[in-house]
Amino acid sequence: MSGAGISVTGLTVGYGGPPVLDHVDLQVPAGSFTAVLGPSGSGKTTLLRAIAGFIRPDHGRIEVRGEVLTDGPTLVAPERRGIGYVRQDGALFPHLDVTGNITFGLPRAERRRAAQVEPLLELVGLSPSLARRRPDELSGGQQQRVALARALAREPSVVLLDEPFSSLDTALRAATREATRAALAARGATTVLVTHDQAEALSFADQVAVMFDGRFAQVDSPAGVYGAPATPEVGRFLGDAMLLSGQAIGRTVHCCLGQLDLAEPATGDVLVMVRPEQLVLGEPSDTKASVSSVTYQGADAMVRLDLVDQTTRLVARVPGNRVPRPGDQVGIAVPAPVRSFPQR
Numbered sequence: 001m002s003g004a005g006i007s008v009t010g011l012t013v014g015y016g017g018p019p020v021l022d023h024v025d026l027q028v029p030a031g032s033f034t035a036v037l038g039p040s041g042s043g044k045t046t047l048l049r050a051i052a053g054f055i056r057p058d059h060g061r062i063e064v065r066g067e068v069l070t071d072g073p074t075l076v077a078p079e080r081r082g083i084g085y086v087r088q089d090g091a092l093f094p095h096l097d098v099t100g101n102i103t104f105g106l107p108r109a110e111r112r113r114a115a116q117v118e119p120l121l122e123l124v125g126l127s128p129s130l131a132r133r134r135p136d137e138l139s140g141g142q143q144q145r146v147a148l149a150r151a152l153a154r155e156p157s158v159v160l161l162d163e164p165f166s167s168l169d170t171a172l173r174a175a176t177r178e179a180t181r182a183a184l185a186a187r188g189a190t191t192v193l194v195t196h197d198q199a200e201a202l203s204f205a206d207q208v209a210v211m212f213d214g215r216f217a218q219v220d221s222p223a224g225v226y227g228a229p230a231t232p233e234v235g236r237f238l239g240d241a242m243l244l245s246g247q248a249i250g251r252t253v254h255c256c257l258g259q260l261d262l263a264e265p266a267t268g269d270v271l272v273m274v275r276p277e278q279l280v281l282g283e284p285s286d287t288k289a290s291v292s293s294v295t296y297q298g299a300d301a302m303v304r305l306d307l308v309d310q311t312t313r314l315v316a317r318v319p320g321n322r323v324p325r326p327g328d329q330v331g332i333a334v335p336a337p338v339r340s341f342p343q344r
């Protein structure tokens, strides 16, 4: 197995009914970060719970650090897996202070050594002055970091994070995510993060596994799933994407935006995927459009366009200092090669 991290093979879970996970394979190299990204109900938490040992699957094998933990009759108990698991809600004990929460799972002799809590708090970006506070005296982001420190206290080499940042507001979310990633990287932990937030998955992970209906549609680098999605559905799920009908011949495709270069050769009827940042607006040219509306966002703006003489509606992301006005006529160029999918 690659780097003796996590290896999942043929994992099928049905909870007594039709499969919620259907022959799922996943390799997470040791010390790397994988994000499992998918819509609500696609099976992400089920996968994490199976790796943690809370579920006996119908089929499949789970190895961690080269050791078989789940396979047929073999089901190593969760507490014997050496895996840290951070749940969505953090789940701190309300009657224990920060130190009590962090040391809770440790052997009794180690619990008394409060000194070891301080480096853990620093590792997750929390001030040691918070050590005696109870959870209700902490912000949501601080509580999440305490939950992470608790998971790290046993020094697990594998950490599973189930949407741990979803209850936080945008700024706190980014800061907590970065502190968490840095803390895990400092420990060399093998990490799986479950999320339905594509920006979170792309920024956190070395590898993104996109899950729909209990199967992985694509497992690839962040640039791979965003820039070269395996299917139109993956393309749409990873960010804004326009899918336009076209005819491909080799490295060229004809569509409503004219003749565009293809990143990969194709033939016949295709769907062309164009992301808003790939449209470059300029002086009216062969491909003309009128601006129907603009949403200014500071650094950039989303410009909705109607192609002249056609019914096609498009959206372009343009720099915030070069924003056209509604009613303007503009030319559209697509200088970078685009992706296409066979028409089904």
Ligand SMILES: Nc1ncnc2c1ncn2[C@@H]1O[C@H](COP(=O)(O)OP(=O)(O)OP(=O)(O)O)[C@@H](O)[C@H]1O
Binding pocket: 015, 020, 038, 039, 040, 041, 042, 043, 044, 045, 046, 047, 196
């Ligand atoms: N204990 C259970 N018994 C029966 N069905 C379950 C159980 N837990 C989850 N399911 C079902 O399995 C499917 C996948 O659930 P899961 O929680 O793994 O999805 P998810 O992708 O993590 O969703 P979310 O993003 O909403 O947390 C859902 O249809 C859910 O209803």
